[in-house]
Amino acid sequence: MHIIIVMIFIAFASKVTALENCDILGSLEADPLKKTVPVKFEDLQYLKLIDACTEAIEIQDHHIGRYYLLRARGYLRSGSYEKAISDIKHSHDLGYAAATFAFATLHHFGEAMPKDLTRAEFLYKLAYSNGVKWAAQGLSILYKDISFSRYNLKLSHEWLEKF
Incomplete structure (x- = not known):
């Protein structure tokens, strides 16, 4: 009986460790639901992050959107853009x-995928309406971009004030 209890405890501890490691290694400052201190993009230990988040995704059956997003940060840092886009889209779809x-942001700056400023505007507004305050800064930057069809300095300032 004691062996079974110890095995259950070890399995639970292992699961918690994987979930915590994903959060600790990849925490995103813009995430209002972040669990730990944010990690700067340039400081990401992407191999460890990808492994930890992959394990977290495999063992977790709820709230996995965060783990897909954090794993995507690892993929972006490693230069695996297709995998990063896939994970970000999956997390968004969740x-x-x-x-x-x-x-x-991917649509706005077009670094990992084709630039689409109209889609970026829509997604920023959706993110903001769901509690992501950093989206206000994205909208501010977008509205002061003269290449954007809805260029508007007044709106840019209004969104910056919301950030």
């Missing part, structure tokens, strides 16, 4: 608001 913000 309704994880910080992933919606990340998806908007």
Whole structure:
């Protein structure tokens, strides 16, 4: 009986460790649901992050949107853009608001996918309406971009004030 209890405890501790490691290694400042201190993009230990988040995704059956988003940060840092985009889209499709913000950023700056400023605007607004305050800064930057069809300095200032 004691062996079974010890085995259950070890299995539970292992699960908690995987979930915590994903959060600790990849925490995103823009995520209103972050669990730990944010990690700067340039400081990401992407191999450890990808492994920890993959394990977290495999053992967790709820709230996995965050783990897909954090794993995507690892993929972005490693240069695996297709995998990163796939994870961000999946997290967004699961309704994880910080992933919606990340998806908007990808569309806005066009570094890992083609630039689409209209789609970025829509996604930033959706993220903001779901509690991601950083989306206001994204909208501020977007509205002062003269290449954007809805260029508007007044709106840019209004969104900056919301940040």
